Every structure is written in structure tokens, then in C-alpha cells.
Amino acid sequence: MELLVRMGHWSLERWYRLFGCILISIIGLLSSGCWDQHELENRRFVLAIAIDRADQGLGPEEKEATRVETFVQPYGDKRYRLSFQILDITPAENIINGPKGKIATYVISNTGQSMFEMLRDMLGQSDRPFWFEHLQAIIISEAAARQAGGVQPMIDLFRRDPEMRWLTKTLITSGEARSLLEYQPPSGEPSGIFIASSLQLYKKNTHVPTWRTDIGDLTRSTDNNSRVLMARIELVDNIVKLGGMGLFKQGKFIGYVDEYATQGGKFILGIEKSAIITAQCPEHPGKILAFELFRHNTKLTPHLHGEKIYFTLDITMWGNLGETQCGRQHDTMDAGEIHKIETVVAEEVKENVLYSVHVNQELQVDAISFGAKLKAHEPLVWEKVKDRWDDEVFPTVSLLVSVNVTIENIGEHK
């Protein structure tokens, strides 16, 4: 009581001082950063997600398990089987036996329709909360993508949730997706990390689409009502391989594109960093030779001729002679011979490009960005044709290809 009376007589300066003290204590408490701490070991890192059709690839034992791996659902049906690959970090038991701990993964599944609902129900199978910020890959099985609704209901959560990263890779497989989560790569890495890092080798490997077959690209393409690409992954007899891609249009799975067409598509878009182009030897039929691309200059331009739309593609390539299997009978020291090979390789690039265009036109999917080019160069024409682009205009568009190849090094000397 006495204190309060005394405080009544405090000068303004004393009030300021007291206020300052309180402020400093509050800042001290708030800024130490511990109030919202999440410990690493109290989280379950989800490295990869697989989405299958609910009844896909189930043995009798797994059928039994799916009875537990689910919940009573007020709405929707048991359409999808969602699986998580979870990182299991065990610290080293003691220092003497080596400083390394063990890195392993395990897989849990749930069935239902809403991804978010399944995810939260899966906490009933986990001792710690899930953590999605290190999610590397989402693998969708073809059977799930072919179900009603297409790819949209499977992917919506990953576009909306703030915990998901845009760089998470999206892949499609013709078999069961869950088995890819259970796959143990020979290098000992968790398969989620293995798959994502393998996709990053797109610069050297023209048989996988690009690095940007991820949630970010998927979101952008979906919002622009354009095509969606997913890298294709396959597992047979404990061997995993990436190559080719799956195409989607308006959320619907259209089909697969093989490695050769994928490479051709990369040539059209000019996104290849390196490539191996094989061709028949001009002089020894049945023998092949390989050109290694190092540098290129690619230009795709739309043109108008009256009502007709056509495109020109000019490619200049520089690189080395990588392999000649006609070997010793071939004098690659001779400039004339090299010139012949350059012509053959250029012809082959042209064929590859036209094959890729043909595949895209057959599927009526513009995965080679002709539409985007037209929109940029001829916006008025684009406005006119954009509604019937995919199914009417694009499949009949013609492409004129001109390729120049220069061989710089031949890997040989006298």
C-alpha cells in the first residue's frame, strides 16, 4: 500500500526506467528461441510418399493389414492407399565400434480418400508427429492415376499445405508405388533420397525429363491448365530405373513417352546440357557411332502463313566424337570423314526431334511448349486458337527443323 502511494509520486523518468526493465525481460524471454522448439529426434521425417489404388498389389498378409490400416470414414470411399517412407535414425551405440549410426527407413500405409484425413489418421501408427519439409519424392502408381478424378485429388494437399516444399519430385510408375518405398538402393541411401538425387542427373542423362518435374512445376502447369510431366520410374526384380516420362492433361493420365521422345523433347526446348546421340555409321551399315554434345544453340520460333501456323527449329550443336564402333576401319583423322559424320548426326537429331513432335501430337499433349512460344511471339493468334489448341491446332502444326553439327574433338591422335 505504501509502495503504491510512493509510486504515485514517481517522476516520469522513473516510470520510463521501470518500463524499460520489463521490456528487456520480455525480449529476453521471447528471443531466446526455445519457446517453440522442435527437437529433431521428436519428429518423424517423411522422405517419400507413395499413392496406390487401395486394393493394388496386396498379398493375403497385406489384405489382413489393410483392415487395421484404416478408419471409419464419414464421406468418400476407400479409394487410395497412401504410404509414407519414414526415416529411422539410430544413433551410434558406442564410439568404439565406429562413430557411424544406422540410417534405415520403414514404410507405413493407410487407406481412404482424403489425403489429409489419412495422414492425420496415420498418427495412430506413429509415436511422433510427421514432418514433411524434407519430403523428397511423391510416387504415383498408374492404377491410382487412372481412377476417377485423375491426379488432382492426390496432389491437392501437397499444393495447399504450407509444410510441403515445391521442389519435391513427382514420379509415376506402372507397377505398385509402395514397393519403391520399400526398395533398398545398393548404395545404402534411403530410396526417397536416391530417387530425388538421381533425377538431378538430368543434365547428363537425356532419358529423364528435367529436374523440374516437381510440385512447383505441377502447380504452375495445373493452374495454367497446361500439361503435367512426371518422370517415370520402374522397379523389376530389385532393380530400379528412371527413364521416360508420364504425361497428364487436365489431371488425366494420357500415357507414357519413351526415352527417345523424351530426349527429342529436350532438344526442342533446348534444355539439354549434354547428350549422347547415336547414329548409323555412313560407311559401315550395322555399326554405330556416338556423338557427345557439349554446347548448343537452339531457337524455336512460330511463324504465320495466312491462317496456317508453323514452327521453325534451328539447332547448332558442338561436341566431340564419343565412340565409333566401326573402329579401326574408319579414318577419323580425315576431315572429309568427320564432315560425313557431322551430317549423319545432324540428320539423326532431326529425326529424333520429329519423332518427339509426332509422339506429342498423337497424344494431343503439348509437352514441348509450342503453345507457350506462340503466345509469346504471336499473342493475337494465340487468343484465337487457344481454346482448340490441344486437340485441334497443335496436332496439325508442322515443324521445320534445321540442324548443324560441328565435331570439335575426336579423341584420337597420330
Place this chain on the structure above:
Amino acid sequence: MISGVILICLAILTAGCWDRRELQERNFVLAVGIDMADVYNPIETFTQPHGSKRYRLSLQILNLGTGGDGKDKSNTYVLSNTGESFFEMVRDMLGQSSKSLWFEHVQVIIISEAVLRQTGLGELLDFFKRDSEMRSRMHVYVTSGEARPLLEYIPPNKEPGGIYLSNIIDLHAKNIHVAGKRTDLASIIRYLDNDSNLVVSRIEMAGKVVKLGGLAIFKKDRFMGYVDEDTVAGIKYMFASEKSAIVTIPCPDHVDHQVIFELFRHDTRLRPHVEGDTIYFTLDINMYGNIGEFQGDTALDNTMDPRYVHKLENAFADEIRRTVLYSDRILQKEMKVDILNLFAAKLKAYEPNTWEKVKDQWDEIYPDIPLVISVNVWIQNIGSHK
């Protein structure tokens, strides 16, 4: 001002980090195996614009990976792909790998005989010859079976298989059954470019046993067949490429006893001679060494007696002569291949005028050229005392 800008540029450029590549971000390829693509996994391949599914290429990859119980696990694994162009296959295999493949530490290329029966060595090795990432010191082996199991082989000391396999051949100086000189990639390419005949060591695997011995003989780049270990010894005597050798004979006095000579030093001379229209070669060998082993009743060990030692010297010389004649017969009469162009090169060096005359028909002349051999053996130490 300008010096300041230069200084900053220098600091950025010379820090040396702009093109760094981390060791752990590479997959080291240690061994390469080439098989025919008779059986392969349906996904170990790709859509091929040209060529057929002809070869199965396997790469042994070093696993620098994690894992606490690494002791009983292999530290390598094998990836395969099928196609025709090796360069194309290698790049497509990135779809099976999480890191880029790194070839500068390849130790050995193993080629299956089935491939060589259809294709010349030059076509197979073209990619390895042209690519700048390949080192010319890698060894090349031929196996009569499949090459991939040799890549999967785990050596008893748990070394990575590729390193183990390539180290075997480095012991050729002591192992007379292995001809290791001039069978690395650089030598093979040199012989191929010179249109010369060449040899490649033979490796075999049965169950969990791997052994190197014998040679595969090539006429130009075509595979002709194998020769056994005894022939390899004869070839090495002719080339004077042996550093040490073990020669076994039955004791001249007691037939069921064995005496073994250990070669330490030798002086070998292979010379061509031309008399009129006939060409013949002489081979003079002087050998110095020890008695290495005496098997039999030691009571009958007479090696303290100089006359007995002299008798042994003659017997060893006969044995060397027999070995050389044996391998010369195999090469001249059966294979009809002037191995590594040895005789042609000697003739060219010592009798260039004659060489000019015969070089176009050399392949027909060579099988009929006589070889005269004279061998002297000196036993220096006997390894026993009174």
C-alpha cells in the same frame, strides 16, 4: 579503384571452389564388364534409335556409403544396362544411380569370350580409348564365362573387387604364368593403332575362386584362342620379360625326385639371320639362379657335389629349351600368330632390307621360320651346407 576491383576478382577466382566436386558426390566405377545381352532384366535398358540390344555392360561401383554393419557386407555393387553404344548405355545408367559416374579410377575391363567371338577388340574399346575420363593404365582381361559374376566377386580380404582383380596382374614379375607387361589399355590401343597382334590376360572364376593365368591371343583385333600357362612361360622367355621364374624338372639321377630352379638373372638375345632367301632366328639365353627346392629322399641330395650340380644345369637348360619350343610350336603352327609382332619387329630392326621384301607376305612366311635355341644355366647357390 581498379586495383581494388582486380583484387576482388582475383580473390573470387583463385579461391578454387567454383568448380569443386565432392568425393562423396561421385560414384567411382572400379571395374567394367562386357557380356552379350542374352538375358537381361526388362528395365535395364532404354528405347534405342540405332543398333540392337547387343551388349550387356556392367559397372562395379564403390560404395562409400553409410551403414554400421559394413564389415560383412560388400563395399561394391554392380549395375548393368543393355544396348549397343557403350557411351549411350553409360549415360542411361544414370537412371539407376543417385550420383554421377566417375571413370577415372576404373581398374579393370573384363570382356567375355562370347563377345570377342563376334566383335573385334577395337570396336569394344573405342569408347574407352576416346573418352578423356579413362586412364590408360587400366588392365584388360578376357574370361571364357560371363564377366558380370567377376564384378560381383567379393575377395576374401574384403577389398573392393576391381582393385583386387587388377592387383593380381601386377605380380607378373614373380608369376611366370601371367604375362602382365603390355596388356594395359594404353598398350592395347598402341597395338591396335599399329595394326599389330596383341595379347590379353585370361581370368577365370569357378565357384568362389578367381584365378589369373594364361593368355588370350589376338590376330590384329580378332580373338584367336587361349594358350596355357606353359606357353606363357615360353613366351616370356622369348621376350626376356621374366624377372624371376620357377623351373621344375625330374632329378636326372632319381626319376621320382623333383628339383626346382629359381631364376634370378638372365641375359636373352633374339636375333634374326638372313642367308640367301632363308630367314631364321636364334635365341640365346643365359640364366643364373639357385636351387629352390629338392623333393625326395634328402639322403640322396647330392647338391654338394659340383658334378651333380653341373648335370642339373644341363637338365634345366634342356627344360627351358623344351618350353620355348613348345610355345613356339603352338604360336607358329597352331595359332599362326606372330605374337605382339615380336619376330617381325626384330627382323625390321636388324634386317630392314629383307623386311621390306617380305613384309607383305609376313603372315604366310612366319609359320615356317625356324628358331634355333641355345640355353645355358648357371646354378649359383644351392641352399644347403655341410
